[in-house]
Amino acid sequence: MAQESVLHPALIVPVGHVEPVPRRIRAMVGGRVAFDTRRAVYVWEWPAYPQFSIPVEDLAEGVLTDDDHAEMLSVGPARRHSLRVGSEVREGAAWVWEPGAPEALHGTVRFKWDALDAWFEEDEPVFVHPRSPYSRVDALRSSSSVRVEREGAVLADAPQCVKLFETGLPTRYYLDRVHVDWTRLRASDTVTQCPYKGTTSGYWSFDGDAETHEDIAWAYDFPTTHSHRIAGMVAFYNEHVDLYVDGTLLPGPTKQGRRPSAPSAP
Structure with missing residues (x-):
């Protein structure tokens, strides 16, 4: 494998x-x-x-x-x-x-x-645990385009994004809500907290033809001051979708026929 x-x-x-x-x-x-x-x-x-x-x-x-x-x-x-x-x-x-x-x-x-x-x-x-003095969280505006798919359905297609770089975690791509296809997503009651970004304001799931994909996207409407650039934007778990950045499919567990036992932190 x-x-x-x-x-x-x-x-x-x-x-x-x-x-x-x-x-x-x-x-x-x-x-x-x-x-x-x-x-x-x-x-x-x-x-x-x-x-x-x-x-x-x-x-x-x-x-x-x-x-x-x-x-x-x-x-x-x-x-x-x-x-x-x-x-x-x-x-x-x-x-x-x-x-x-x-x-x-x-x-x-x-x-x-x-x-x-x-x-x-x-x-x-x-929230959750102390912030590590050896970890960085940088939210940077980017002209990279991002397309998100699952089971062949396009869930989002954005001409630009904010890239959030957090030590030890995959890069997360935050997209403006106008570029998300909300007709394909279902809101959930899930709430999580992050010591670097704050408390989530929303999670969304996708009901595909083959299976249901719970909580694959989230948003922070009121993040911490350190992550203010992601306010109101939506990110998808790289691990649970097909994510294209500037037209290139990112490698990840879903592309190799396997899924992580638990999602990485948002």
Whole structure:
């Protein structure tokens, strides 16, 4: 079977890498500040993106309770804890690093992201996970034409686009809505979030003659300031359509008779 062509830079940060966070990091639980620190560190437990690890001393109103459960995580041993903030209790919300983990993590705690209600870098909210200091997201206007097909049906045909380059992911091609054939697409209720681009405002599926293709296109009507050029535009998963850029069909899994087990991040 042919190997999928890779047309984007790979992620380069190794698991176990630890670096200081130069930003003020806060998180909220039940309307209260669980912690407020300028001494957080990044820890890469997997290559794609880091997590924050917070000095235990910088918990504001949060109280950690040992769950009497130790585990070997990808970067070292840790003990699971529950978090209490006021009347709110979040079971199994945190891992306190133990000897054997990188020295820079000693005395810090890594929280499950979804166990806290809201995270902030300085005064701006952060979604899903911390932004990696080694990743870039660039949205560039381009005169490249883009045609999108699936099962022979033309879903979009645009004379220009905005190309979004995100480290470790395929280039995404954002198209003006006037160049999308909306008669072939069906709106869905799916909503996703991205720490670099914000919260999606729409997803669309395509009901082909052979099969149904769920959530193959999306839009950010109100993206973050870093990605403002894609506001209101529509992108399609390269992995799930036949995508022609300047008349050339891009290589991808669908062209080789196979589909990824899960879609890449939009």
